[in-house]
Structures are given as C-alpha cells and as structure tokens.
Amino acid sequence: MENGTPIIDINEALNRAMGDVDFLKMMLEELHRTIPDFTTRIQHAMQSKDGESLGSDAHQFKGAAANLGAKAIAHAALQLEQIGKSGSLDGAQEAFNHLEQTIKSFNQHFEQIDWASVATS
DSSP, X not given: OBTTBOSOOHHHHHHHTTTOHHHHHHHHHHHXXXXXXXXXXXXXXXXXXXXXXXXXXHHXXXXXXXXXXXXXXXXXXXXXXXXXXXXXXXXXXXXXXXXXXXXXXXXXXHHXXXXXXXXXX
C-alpha cells in the first residue's frame, strides 16, 4: 500500500465483477497485459511534450485501473492526468517514476493473488 491506498482492492473489484471470480481474474490479467501499452503511450506523450495526449492517455489508464480495483495505479495515473491537463509538464517525470514503482507493486501483488481463496471469500 502507498499512503493507505490499496494496490488492488479485491473486494471492490469482485463487487464490480458481480462476484464472478473468473471474470475478475480475466480482466485483471488483461490490465496486466496492457500496462506496457499504456506506459509507452504516456512516455511518448511526455517525450513529445504533448500535455493533451498525456492527460488523455493517463485518464484512460486511470479508468481501466480504477474499474478493476487497482487503486494505487489509478491514483498514480491521476497525477499524470492532472499534469497533462495543467498545460505544464513540470513534475511529469517524477510522477511517471512513481507510476512505474506502483506498477511494480501491482505486478508483484497480482502474481501473488490466491484466486482459490478469493473464490471462497
């Protein structure tokens, strides 16, 4: 957890998946698979100094993560979204570094989910 924000709020995510553990697992696997696409787009926007694209790409990443209970990623992506929409990219690299650390935590947490215990809770 970072600042009290859960890496993945499994209970919330399971609620959003209407209790369907297999569906939730599939959707989290899809998020896990698409993370490099999101980060590549965000990096490209930063390198191009394209605040509008940065804001939009970070917003999409935030939404995908938030919908699956990946709250820490959603929070980190929100910071980049706000920077992109601010008209100034000051702090973008630091925010991106934070996002990368959050993604590492997500990946470690995701790999350790005991889906059998999720199904019985």
